[in-house]
């Protein structure tokens with residue numbers, strides 16, 4: 001994988017002396033969705049703002065597509081779109097003018113057709129002539145996204161994009177994020193909805209008190225820290241777990257229709273195949289089989305409280 | 307070096323759109339207030355005033371009044387133009403865009419300068435209805451108007467970056483710019499003052515602006531045109547230096 005963002009030994013001490021980032025090193029791969037998780041005040045926004053050029057770093061290095069964000073700021077910033085955590089738009093301007101401004105300031109030639117498609121994708125096209133102040137909160141948030149996409153960025157930062165957004169809209173935003181990723185855009189998002197990260201992310205970073213404590217593949221993280229269960233839905237109910245299977249950590253549901261095996265997925269020998277063979281030998285047949293694992297939320301809470 | 311002209315254009319257009327959106331406050335209010343000055347000082351009182359340096363009093367005050375408004379407009383527009391995005395947070399976009407501070411400056415200050423010049427022009431045109439106006443040196447006149455608009459827009463920009471609240475934003479213009487402008491010889495010739503006050507007035511940069519500007523109309527001035535030009539250039543240079551310093555450190559724009 002080639003990293004599109006490389007952060008090394010990044011420190012940030014704010015003017016008051018508060019250290020918001022402590023020796024953060026991180027690589028983001030091209031085309032991935034990276035979720036940055038952490039409690040309030042952990043330093044997520046600070047990290048994003050440094051990469052985008054809004055906050056000065058104290059020390060350390062940040063490369064975007066191999067270019068230093070200070071020395072080659074024109075190049076690196078032109079690649080990046082940012083949806084900030086806070087809603088900040090000129091209330092008195094129209095949606096269309098706002099989005100056109102964003103494209104212009106990022107040095108992209110006029111392209112009304114592209115802007116039209118962005119607004120249509122975000123269901124804002126009907127509102128293009130409206131002033132921002134006449135829009136609902138969720139619409140304003142979508143305007144922020146439209147602004148960030150106006151210059152066709154290759155990297156998109158979403159700082160809590162779905163805060164205060166209704167369920168339906170959130171789902172449609174997820175859909176758009178996936179579509180953007182499919183078109184090759186690298187996405188870095190922060191969120192307090194852990195299920196959002198679970199749903200979207202390829203990789204997860206957890207930051208706490210300015211320190212990056214974990215960066216891991218989502219599935220590996222969940223495997224490593226989560227517990228897994230194998231569930232077998234049986235064709236016919238069992239009265240009890242057969243003698244021959246007593247060597248396994250099996251549980252039988254009260255109605256006798258579901259057999260559950262708790263196992264550790266980090267072990268190479270989970271024993272699943274063997275178990276399935278044994279079941280066959282003992283004439284237990286099943287109609288469905290599925291696994292369940294502990295949620296990212298459980299893992300996250302466990303990490304942050306360590 | 308490549309310049310991001312599109313960004314300059316975007317900022318400039320955005321700022322001008324704000325001007326036209328608020329056309330009433332932007333243009334009408336300075337025009338109305340100066341019209342009142344013309345009526346009161348030019349037509350009503352002016353009839354009973356003796357000519358200054360051979361120019362009728364009504365005509366005498368036109369350049370000074372125009373400068374007064376241009377000064378206030380430049381400072382007000384430029385300071386508000388950059389302060390407002392800082393205040394509402396939209397500045398994040400400008401800071402995260404591939405724009406240099408220089409380009410940001412050109413966009414904001416360029417728009418403020420344009421607007422101040424527009425207001426100045428409108429006031430001059432309005433004054434034609436009240437007093438007989440003639441301009442001896444139109445190029446110098448436009449030059450002085452431009453230099454003044456530009457340097458005071460720069461000053462406004464500095465104030466807009468320095469201010470951390472609306473009070474400060476309004477205080478400087480109110481406490482410094484307005485008194486300097488009124489005492490800068492808009493309504494009188496410095497030569498009419500007692501010698502001590504004449505000396506003190508020489509420390510007021512606005513004196514040079516008004517004097518030079520008035521010279522371009524009537525070829526009469528309190529100080530020589532060269533001195534006026536020199537002082538405005540000096541003032542402009544100081545503003546540029548301060549802005550350069552601000553940009554070097556990212557002062558108040560970035561934490």
Ligand SMILES: Nc1ncnc2c1ncn2[C@@H]1O[C@H](COP(=O)(O)OP(=O)(O)OP(=O)(O)O)[C@@H](O)[C@H]1O
Nearest residue numbers: 014016018020039040041042043044045046047561
């Ligand atoms: N401009 C600033 N000056 C001083 N301290 C700041 C500044 N901005 C942020 N901080 C501090 O830095 C820390 C990290 O803030 P940051 O906004 O990065 O957190 P976050 O992880 O984004 O939190 P949240 O989930 O609440 O958005 C906080 O303790 C905050 O108070």
Ligand SMILES: [Mg+2]
Nearest residue numbers: 044045085159
């Ligand atoms: Mg944040």
